[in-house]
Amino acid sequence: MSPATGxxxxxxxxxxxxxxxxxxxxxxxxxAVVVAFWCNHCPYVRAWEDRFNDIARExxxxxxxxxxxxxxxxxxxPGDSFDxxxxxxxxxxxxxxxxxxxxxxxxxxxxAERTPEVFVLDAARRVAxxxxxxxxxxxxxxxxxxxxxxxxxxxxxxxxxxxSTPAVGCTIKWRR
Amino acid sequence: MPAAPPVAVSxxxxxxxxxxxxxxxxxxxxxxxxxxxxxxxxxEVLSDEQAERLAYVGSPTYRIAGEDPFAPEGPGHTFQFDxxxxxxxxxxxxxxxxxxxxxxxxxxxxxxx
Numbered sequence: 001m002s003p004a005t006g007x008x009x010x011x012x013x014x015x016x017x018x019x020x021x022x023x024x025x026x027x028x029x030x031x032a033v034v035v036a037f038w039c040n041h042c043p044y045v046r047a048w049e050d051r052f053n054d055i056a057r058e059x060x061x062x063x064x065x066x067x068x069x070x071x072x073x074x075x076x077x078p079g080d081s082f083d084x085x086x087x088x089x090x091x092x093x094x095x096x097x098x099x100x101x102x103x104x105x106x107x108x109x110x111x112a113e114r115t116p117e118v119f120v121l122d123a124a125r126r127v128a129x130x131x132x133x134x135x136x137x138x139x140x141x142x143x144x145x146x147x148x149x150x151x152x153x154x155x156x157x158x159x160x161x162x163x164s165t166p167a168v169g170c171t172i173k174w175r176r
Numbered sequence: 177m178p179a180a181p182p183v184a185v186s187x188x189x190x191x192x193x194x195x196x197x198x199x200x201x202x203x204x205x206x207x208x209x210x211x212x213x214x215x216x217x218x219x220e221v222l223s224d225e226q227a228e229r230l231a232y233v234g235s236p237t238y239r240i241a242g243e244d245p246f247a248p249e250g251p252g253h254t255f256q257f258d259x260x261x262x263x264x265x266x267x268x269x270x271x272x273x274x275x276x277x278x279x280x281x282x283x284x285x286x287x288x289x
Contacts, residue, residue, distance in 0.1 A: 043262040044194070046270035076224075076256050114194075137271055170260040171192040 002111030002119075002130055005163040009035065009121045010109035014069065014099035015082070017089040022067050022097040024125065030065040032128075032154045033121040034147070037112040037172060038068035038098070040088045041079040044169035045115050047137040049092060052116065052147075055133070056096040059151050066096035071107035072115070072173040080173070107172055117167035120150045120160065128154050131165030182213040183286050186239040190221055190258050193235035195272040203238065206279035212287045227255040234261025238279065245282035246274050 003009060013023040027033055036052065039045055056066035074081040082100045089098045101107055110119060120129035129150035134142045150160035187203060189196045200218070207214045221232050233253050237244060246263060263274040 041262070042260050043270055043272035044260075046262055047272065049270075076254070077259070078254065139269075168194055170194070171258065173258060 003127045005127055005130070005159075007127050009033075009119065009125050009127050010106065012069070012099075012101070012106040012109075014101055014106065016067075016097045016099040017082075017086045017094075018097070022099050024067075024121075027065045030063055031123050032059075032064045032151055033125065034059075034064060034066040034096075034151070035110065035119040035121065036066065036068045036096075036133075037071060037107055037110070037115050037117045039070045039072045039077075039080045039115045039170075039173075040084050041072075041077060042115045042170040044137060048116050048133050051139055051142075052133055053092065053095055055147055055151075056094075060095065062151075062155055064151060064155070068094070068096055068098050069101050069106055070098070070115075071101035071104045071112070073104075073175045076176065077173045104172075104175060112172060114167045114169040114171055116169050118147055120147065120154055122154050129160040129163055131162075131167050135165075137168070180213065180287055182215040183207075183283055184215045184217070184241050185283075186217045186219055186242075188219045188221055188230065188232055188235070188237040188239065190235035192258060193260065195236055199236035199238075199273055202273055202276055202279065206276050207283055209276065210280040210284040210287070211289065212283045214283075221257045223257050224255065227257045227259070231255060232257070232259070234259035236273070237261060238274070238282075240282055240286050246278070 011024045016022045070080055070085055072080040122128045133147045135144045136142045146165050153160040221227050232255055262270045265271050265275045
């Protein structure tokens, strides 16, 4: 089960595609953090990929840190291996941290089920928003930019409305 | 003039695929657009063994008279029952379903229209 709105988000320390480690505890000064469950192969991730990267870039100017986490089993889905994550991040010019959850423990701690599935954490690292990036896989059909609205709310000291939406995407590929 | 025989389509999907229902609606919509009658067989892929046997590359997959009009190129595909599938749309955009017009064209071609 996912942490509820207002709950403290589970911590993590995971290796990322830049060759280092990204740790929630070490993002102390960020006024908001986006944690997104992500992967390489999912068509939904690919549909949202450019928009998500744009959001990460734009909001980084306001101090927001974005971390995408791939937890998919890379035995059954080798396209989601760490090496392929490194390639994907470079090819697509990811401006956000892209981290590997080999043990799948972080995904389970967040109760994540799909890719993409995003959580917005406030400055105290409480969950402020959980769900979809926006309301359409087709970028031309978007009417409600949920993630942007949630970030704007958190940065303004308000509670996002809505605080949750259904995440639409492929299921996380759990180890069998 | 006798009506054209329906085009046989196998629709392969995984239960957890979020595009499962929308993909089937897309097929019906594409058939309407193409003016083609369909004979649809839906196949839920439940195991890796079944995926291997069907050479199933992901959900949803359309087989029109046994052929996949969007078959991914090259070797090296793994066959997993819970695999997702990417389709390329206008402008190179990737999405979970093929463009309706492309599916309609494939149906029309099979029906000889």
